Amino acid sequence: MDIDHIIDGVARRNNRAIAKGISLVENGDERTDRLLTSLDQRLIDEAVVLGITGPPGAGKSTLTDKLVKTSRELEKRIGVVAIDPSSPLTGGAIHGDRIRMMQHALDRDVVVRSMATRGRLGGLCASAGASVRIMAAGGCNPIIIETVGVGQSEMDIISLADVTALVSAPGLGDDIQALKAGLLEVADIMVVNKADKPGAEMLAMELSEVARGKGREVLKTVASEGKGVEELFRTMLSIFDQQRASGESRRRRREAREREVVDWALEMLRPVLRERGAEDGGEYSGDPRVRARAIVDRILR
Ligand SMILES: Nc1nc2c(ncn2[C@@H]2O[C@H](COP(=O)(O)OP(=O)(O)O)[C@@H](O)[C@H]2O)c(=O)[nH]1
Ligand SMILES: [Mg+2]
Structure with missing residues (x-):
């Protein structure tokens, strides 16, 4: 089912489209935003x-x-x-x-x-x-x-x-x-x-x-x-x-x-944080809290 069919299907109360739409969300599909902004x-x-x-x-x-x-x-x-x-x-x-x-x-x-x-x-x-x-x-x-x-x-x-x-x-x-x-x-x-x-x-x-x-x-x-x-x-x-x-x-x-906004933002940040944490030779060294702050500071800079 393509995204237009899902969007249209949800609006027409089609249960299969609803299920597909929820799956997009759960799978972090890139078309999720389009679906969510289309909702009534x-x-x-x-x-x-x-x-x-x-x-x-x-x-x-x-x-x-x-x-x-x-x-x-x-x-x-x-x-x-x-x-x-x-x-x-x-x-x-x-x-x-x-x-x-x-x-x-x-x-x-x-x-x-x-x-x-x-x-x-x-x-x-x-x-x-x-x-x-x-x-x-x-x-x-x-x-x-x-x-x-x-x-x-x-x-x-x-x-x-x-x-x-x-x-x-x-x-x-x-x-x-x-x-x-x-x-x-x-x-x-x-x-x-x-x-x-x-x-x-x-x-x-x-x-x-x-x-x-x-x-x-x-x-x-x-x-x-x-x-x-x-x-x-x-x-x-x-x-x-x-x-x-x-x-x-x-x-x-x-x-x-x-x-929910915070929860979504954390979801989106998670892979970025993991990537940053793995930089510097892929080693998590030093105290974890101190490392975390260094990573966050670098992102915010
Ligand atoms: N005696 C009795 N047993 C119940 C009642 N409601 C549920 N049960 C039983 O309690 C058990 C747990 O129920 P369940 O709905 O799975 O609980 P949940 O873990 O809170 O979702 C099941 O074996 C049900 O059949 C009730 O009103 N009276
Ligand atoms: Mg239960």
Whole structure:
């Protein structure tokens, strides 16, 4: 597919063109800029991006799948960007996700893309951001970003979302402490999934205390049975409406865009830096930090 066909195809909501467009971004293809500048900004502005995050095993993928179902019942064309941690620990889960998402494969109004984090030095936020925009320009609204809530790059990714749900579940052990420490900051809504399991009520009570202080809601779901999912979907959309009315969404999007710009710039600099570092006989000698500063100083000069 040549670039004009991709550009035209995205505008005509062709899923294959959307997939090809995202591949251009991921492969660092030189025609990427042409594609990205061709996208319909009005559709991008309108599309709401829903973030689903939380520890491994909380039920994020199950929930995402059910949110897709709900969205389709409401006749909304939906996109999903699933950030794969691709770690040996969760390798099995990813296979499960593929199978789960297969049932939507024939639905022309479901666009799914997964992105690996393994073997990647950076640029994930940049790629994810561009993918979201391509999906939006291809008529998807809403778009879900599903990512495990660990690490800085995942935190950057979740900032691409307008409204973020932090998913937890009983029986995950120590993860809950970590959850309270870091992720609560980015959560617009807290979800206690696996509400069918013992300990869910207790967890919901614990989280409610934290949530109340921040003016956040706690919702309970049984993702595997689809329980509470439509309420979650509607609540997330209504939070977005409030944010849009108050100007909060504009502020957040501006901040996210700045993060993306930095991420793209670092991606573009990476090969240059590697090349400069290899100069002077190809030896990285001396203290690495001092060397790095010398290289950066030379570029800025
Ligand atoms: N009992 C119960 N199990 C669930 C529920 N939601 C998901 N699961 C199961 O929990 C496991 C992990 O779910 P998954 O969606 O892959 O979690 P993720 O790692 O957060 O994406 C799977 O075996 C699911 O079938 C739920 O509401 N109740
Ligand atoms: Mg998952």
